[in-house]
Every structure is written in structure tokens, then in C-alpha cells.
Amino acid sequence: MNYQQPKISDTLKIGLRLNSSNYALWSRMTRVAIGGRSKTLLNHLTSNPLDINHEGYKQWEQEDLIVFSWLIQNIEPNLASNLTTFAIAKLLWDALATTYSSGVDKLQTYDLYVKTTEIKQGNSNLEELWIRMQGIWGDLETRDPNPMENASDITKYNKIRVEQKLFQFLKALDQKYDTIKRELLRSNPLPTTEEAYAAVRKEAAHRQILGLSPSNPSTSHDIATGLATSDGNRPSVHLTQTNRNKYPPKVDKSKLTCTRCGKSRHTRENCFEIKGYPEWLTKPGKAAMVEEAGDTTTTAINHDLGFGGAVT
Structure with a gap:
């Protein structure tokens, strides 16, 4: 690509x-924008002009006029009207x-340091917090x-400054990120602030995908540790409180009586004589014999499912 x-x-x-x-903020953005066009042009903000008799003076003067016009273009009109009398870009800058x-x-420096320690995420999303802190650090x-x-x-x-920024960023985060914060602080060496932001942003995306509640900061940790291996092949699931809430409490069926077959622990609506016997149950006559024998498995299954019949 030709320049x-x-x-x-x-x-x-x-x-x-x-x-x-x-x-x-304006001065930083201006330097970046001009430097992005040409590092030679960026020097016009800080370097003294060439001697008027120098062979390269005409070229320098043309470049300086360009930089001067760029500065004026990015100043509020009510301010710019009083700044056009400066001879060169450096004097204006x-x-x-x-x-x-x-x-x-x-x-003002003291005030900025106070802001770095007192800033909190609050109602802001992660990106908004990051931008605010970038502005203060700048x-x-x-x-x-x-x-x-x-x-x-x-x-x-610079290394000390980087660690300070990391601590300030983690301190500003909401409590729901406590787990990832502890993991980052246990890292050796410590991550940069940018690396920490990337890790927290990834955690926030995971929380959104899984639909985790912001009010329960331990949920993420529970899910991460909730699956353990009890043997070499099959995972053993440890239910968290969130999972337990998915299962309704058992209903006391001891007082239920079917008006069709006269048996207990189920109602007419769930009676096998009306609904039909599933394949895993025996025929009616055989089921009665097993039930009379006091089969505990029958009682347990009937109790949980609310169906009449017996298990062989």
C-alpha cells in the first residue's frame, strides 16, 4: 500500500x-489521529519549525498548515474563532x-486517585465500567x-502501575464476580488489567447463557463444582439449591382411595384398570398377589407415581 x-x-x-x-481526552485522541495519518505530521505538535532558508522549509510549511487546519477543525467554533492568529501548529498546540x-x-490528581478506589460497577454493565476506568487511568x-x-x-x-490498575478494576466489580476475582488473584504471575477484563467478560457471557441469577454469587461456583466423578465412567451429581427447586415436594397419598378398584394411594383418574397397565407392570391378578405379599418395591413405586398395580 503506497503512502x-x-x-x-x-x-x-x-x-x-x-x-x-x-x-x-481530546489531546490524546488528537495525537492518535494525527499520528495515524503520519508520524512526520505528529512532530509538528512538538518540534520547532525549520529555518526559513532551509531547503525543506516549503514542504514543512505545507505539512504544518495541514496539522494546523486539523486542530482548528476539532475545536468548538466559539473557541476556534480566537485561535486562528497563531503562526504555526506547535504554538497553537x-x-x-x-x-x-x-x-x-x-x-485534581488526588481526586482521580480517589475515584479509582471508590468507583463501583453498580447499575453499569461491564463495558461501561471498563470505559469509565480507562478514562480515569488515562x-x-x-x-x-x-x-x-x-x-x-x-x-x-510501570509494573506497579499495572498491578494497581488490576486491583482497582477487580475492586470495582459486583459481588457476583467474586469467584472469578479470586481465581485471577491466585494467578502467578498476575494477569494484566486487559487480560482480567477479558476473563471477567467471558464469565459474564457464560452467566448470561446459563441464565444465572445475579443475586446469587455462589451459583457459578456451585455449577463448576457440582459435577464430580464417583467412578471412572459415571458422573455423580450434587444438587445445588437451584436444582432442588426444580423438583416439587412429594404429596401424601396415604389418604387417597380409588373409587374404581377400592385400593389406596391413588385415585380413579390414575387407576390402571381404566388407564391400562404399562408394560413394566404384571397382569392385574398377579399384581394383587404381589401386593398382598407386601412387596416393598410396589409400595414405593406406587407411592411416588400414584398408580395402582404392582411390580414383579
Whole structure:
């Protein structure tokens, strides 16, 4: 794919315009958008201009006009009208940072750190929580950047920041994710925040598919541990409270009497003499003989099913 030099007529839309309260997000998105077009153009935000007598000055000037126009396009009109007098893109960029960035305002930095520890998922879905936390972390990176200079120290400090983000994200999650949170914190090494988000998002999808109740945080764990192997071939099912509720309580049939055959523990509607005997039961005469002999299996099955008849 051949690179095409941007033209002064090109537009660059980043999805929001600078106003008096969104500079941190706007500046990051602007840098990403311009850098995505050309890293050479991105340098116009931070580098001093070439000397007017330099052989490459005309090319530099054309590129700078492009960057300048992109900045103006993404500023609210009531603000942009007062900013067109700046000579080059860097001067405009620096002026915007001075005017709208709070810089090293420690009170706002303190407020952001408080938000990272107090934020809760609440009524938000997982994606909304993740976006909110990304915004806070981004503002913190701008206001409280990595202060280290040595490469090794920078790496160590970044590792601490990554762990802090992980703890803050897990703390913000609802109680229903406690099981997956414990599993993530037991991992060695710890996952990144992005990896943790992916794992929790997968868990949320599983919960939705299985129709689990958000009010019962232990349900996911119960289902995960509810199937155990009692021998090499057959699973032994341990019923959770959710499964138990699927089975209705037994009805006392001791007071039931059939008006057709006169026998107990069932009614006329369920009498085999009317409904017909199933294949697994004997003929009527034989069933009576077994019942008179006190066959306990007959009593148990009749009790549970509410049918007349006997088992051979």
C-alpha cells in the first residue's frame, strides 16, 4: 500500500471537539489521529519549525498548515474563532495546553486517585465500567506520568502501575464476580488489567447463557463444582439449591382411595384398570398377589407415581 501525502483539503475528525472540560481526552485522541495519518505530521505538535532558508522549509510549511487546519477543525467554533492568529501548529498546540490543561494540579490528581478506589460497577454493565476506568487511568497518566528516568526503573514503576490498575478494576466489580476475582488473584504471575477484563467478560457471557441469577454469587461456583466423578465412567451429581427447586415436594397419598378398584394411594383418574397397565407392570391378578405379599418395591413405586398395580 503506497503512502499518500496528506493535502490541505483533507479533513480529520476525531469524534469530539475541544471544549473547556475535555482537554485531556481530546489531546490524546488528537495525537492518535494525527499520528495515524503520519508520524512526520505528529512532530509538528512538538518540534520547532525549520529555518526559513532551509531547503525543506516549503514542504514543512505545507505539512504544518495541514496539522494546523486539523486542530482548528476539532475545536468548538466559539473557541476556534480566537485561535486562528497563531503562526504555526506547535504554538497553537502549546497555547491549548496552557489554557485548558490543569497540568500538575495536585488537587485534581488526588481526586482521580480517589475515584479509582471508590468507583463501583453498580447499575453499569461491564463495558461501561471498563470505559469509565480507562478514562480515569488515562487522565492519571497525563497528570501523574512515570517519573523514572532509568530504563530499569521505568519498567519496575510501570509494573506497579499495572498491578494497581488490576486491583482497582477487580475492586470495582459486583459481588457476583467474586469467584472469578479470586481465581485471577491466585494467578502467578498476575494477569494484566486487559487480560482480567477479558476473563471477567467471558464469565459474564457464560452467566448470561446459563441464565444465572445475579443475586446469587455462589451459583457459578456451585455449577463448576457440582459435577464430580464417583467412578471412572459415571458422573455423580450434587444438587445445588437451584436444582432442588426444580423438583416439587412429594404429596401424601396415604389418604387417597380409588373409587374404581377400592385400593389406596391413588385415585380413579390414575387407576390402571381404566388407564391400562404399562408394560413394566404384571397382569392385574398377579399384581394383587404381589401386593398382598407386601412387596416393598410396589409400595414405593406406587407411592411416588400414584398408580395402582404392582411390580414383579
